[in-house]
Structure formats: C-alpha cells, structure tokens
Amino acid sequence: MMKRCDLDGVCLEDRRVSTLSYIHSLSRQLICTITVDLRDVNIFLLTIFRISPIFFMQTFLSICTNIRTCIGQLLRRGYAWACERLYHEMAWEYDLVSHCVSLGRWDVWRRTALQAIGAYGKPADLPLLEIGFGTGDLLIAARRQGLPVIGLELSSQMHAVTSAKITKEKLDAPRVQATASTMPFGDGSFSALIATFPAPFLLEPMTLRECARVLSKRGLFVVVGLWVTPIWAGRRINLPLLYATPSQSLLAGWTDAFTSAGFSVNIQPEVAANAEVGILVAQKAVEDSRKI
Structure with missing residues (x-):
C-alpha cells in the first residue's frame, strides 16, 4: 500500500x-x-x-x-x-446586710472567736481587746459571758451604733476610737486580741507589730473569718468576693506576715453553721515558746 x-x-x-x-x-x-x-x-x-x-x-x-x-x-x-x-455613713445597715449575705449565720461565725479563746485558754487578770468591733455584737456577747473586754474601732458611726446597743443591754464595755496601727495602750496590756472578718489593714506589718506590742507574754491573737466557705450537701461552694477558700500561697503569706511580727501561727478551718470558717490563732512568741 x-x-x-x-x-x-x-x-x-x-x-x-x-x-x-x-x-x-x-x-x-x-x-x-x-x-x-x-x-x-x-x-x-x-x-x-x-x-x-x-x-x-x-x-x-x-x-x-x-x-x-x-x-x-x-x-x-x-x-x-x-x-x-x-x-461609715451606712453603718446602721451593717447588721442587716451581714445577716442577708450569711443567711443569718454571721453571728454564729463571729462567736467562734470566743470559743477559740476558751479552747486555747488565756492568761488571767488581763482583759481582751477586740480590734474593729463594728456594731458591737461580739463585745456584748463577751460581756454577757463575764469576760473583761475593751473595744477598738476607728469609725465614729460604728461607735454610735454600738453605744446604742450597749445602752439598751445595760452593759459596760469600754471602747476606744483609734487605729490598730497606733493603739493608745501600754506594752503587754492584754491577754488576748480578737478580730473578726478583718479588713486588709490588719495584715499590714505596722499593725501586726503593734498587736504584738500590746499583748502579754504568750498572749493570743485570734482572727476569725479570714475566709468563709459555705457547705451545701457536703460540698464547699466558692463564691468570688464573698466566699472562697484561699490558695496555699495566700495562706503562706498570712503565716509569714504574723511570723515576721513575732508570732507563732496556726491556721485551720472550723465548721460552724454549714460553713467552713477560717480561724487563725497566733501566739506571741518568746525565746522558749513552742508553736501552738
């Protein structure tokens, strides 16, 4: 082809x-x-x-x-x-607000301070000092138990509220208006100090040194309400700003602050009225003292 x-x-x-x-x-x-x-x-x-x-x-x-x-x-x-x-200007509402936010448990939590004093014991013949007594309910509770107590508070409005309550109860509880960092008392004047639900000023170094100064040897400093954690059905409930368990670093900071001021410290929770209440018990350290 x-x-x-x-x-x-x-x-x-x-x-x-x-x-x-x-x-x-x-x-x-x-x-x-x-x-x-x-x-x-x-x-x-x-x-x-x-x-x-x-x-x-x-x-x-x-x-x-x-x-x-x-x-x-x-x-x-x-x-x-x-x-x-x-x-200050709304001090007359303090009791109502504290009652509401705690569902009526505020007074029970506060009185654990007196229970702690009784548990650890205090030297005789010296009065107690409540720092920041607020509306005076713990002062009244202490006097009802026959404890000699003096109150320290800076707010004039709180003094007025407390004065009205104490007059109504027909009790005698001396009160002083001053700051905790410059207390008008002599060295070793008190066997124990009490503070409940404290403001941040209490942990300032100057305040803690002043507290150590006015305490007698081996005197106790009881702080109630460093934290409060409600317990519901066996579980802790953390609510920011109001109720929360502190971190370990925060606990260590509190311990260091008191230790630096000359105290031996024990921080532990106490269950009261369906809540875990943080209680700090500090003892004025002396050379031969041991931690509580």
Whole structure:
C-alpha cells in the first residue's frame, strides 16, 4: 500500500503521529505546570486557614481575658467601696446586710472567736481587746459571758451604733476610737486580741507589730473569718468576693506576715453553721515558746 507524502516527502501518517505526540507531551507539561501551581496555591491557602484561626482565637482569648480582668477589678473596687460605706455613713445597715449575705449565720461565725479563746485558754487578770468591733455584737456577747473586754474601732458611726446597743443591754464595755496601727495602750496590756472578718489593714506589718506590742507574754491573737466557705450537701461552694477558700500561697503569706511580727501561727478551718470558717490563732512568741 502506497503511503501518502507531503511536498517535503515526509509521510503524512508519520507527521500526524509526531504531531499528536508533541501535543500530548505539551499537554502533559502544561498539566504538570498547572498541578504544581495549584499545589502551591493549595499549600498557601491551607497555611492561611491554619494560621488565621489560631491568630484570631488567640486574639479573641486575649480580649476575653482583658475583659474578665477589667470586670474583676471593677467588682473588687465596687465591693471595697460598698464595705467602706457600710463601715461609715451606712453603718446602721451593717447588721442587716451581714445577716442577708450569711443567711443569718454571721453571728454564729463571729462567736467562734470566743470559743477559740476558751479552747486555747488565756492568761488571767488581763482583759481582751477586740480590734474593729463594728456594731458591737461580739463585745456584748463577751460581756454577757463575764469576760473583761475593751473595744477598738476607728469609725465614729460604728461607735454610735454600738453605744446604742450597749445602752439598751445595760452593759459596760469600754471602747476606744483609734487605729490598730497606733493603739493608745501600754506594752503587754492584754491577754488576748480578737478580730473578726478583718479588713486588709490588719495584715499590714505596722499593725501586726503593734498587736504584738500590746499583748502579754504568750498572749493570743485570734482572727476569725479570714475566709468563709459555705457547705451545701457536703460540698464547699466558692463564691468570688464573698466566699472562697484561699490558695496555699495566700495562706503562706498570712503565716509569714504574723511570723515576721513575732508570732507563732496556726491556721485551720472550723465548721460552724454549714460553713467552713477560717480561724487563725497566733501566739506571741518568746525565746522558749513552742508553736501552738
């Protein structure tokens, strides 16, 4: 069979095959090039989609953290502001507020201070001193038990509320208006000090040194309500700002503060009226004393 040839003498069938091979080869190169380009684009897009969610998530979490921090600061400032008002111009509302936030258990928690004094014992012939007596309920409870007690309080409004209560009860409980950092008492004047639900000033170094000064040898310093954690159905309930169990670092800080002021310290919880109440008992250290 005769092959058909072109003017150059090249077989047309061979030229067709060669052309198809060339087109096929060119197509393969083009497809490979496109595939490589698409692969690069795919890698780029995957990188973007991988990085962007992480970046946006980190940004979102950072914003949430900042918002939470700001809200926490505002709540703490608001809580401090409210407490300041209750100790001064709204002192007449203090008992009602404390009764409400504790569901009527505030007085029971507070009286654990007197129970702690009785449990550890105190030297005779020297009075007790309540630092920051507030509306005077613990002063009245101590006097009803026949304990010699003196009250220290800076707020004039609290003095007025307490004075009305003590007059009504027909009791005698001397009271002094002064700060705990500069108490108008001689060295070793008291056998024991009591403070309940204390304000932050109590843990200041100057205040603790002054407390050690007015205590007699081996005198006790009982602080009730460093923390209160309600117990419901056998479980502790932590409520920020109001009720929460302190961290170990916070407990260590309290211990260090009292130790630096010359006390040996024992911090432990006491269960009272469906709550865990933090009680600190510090004893004025002497050279031969042992920790309680």
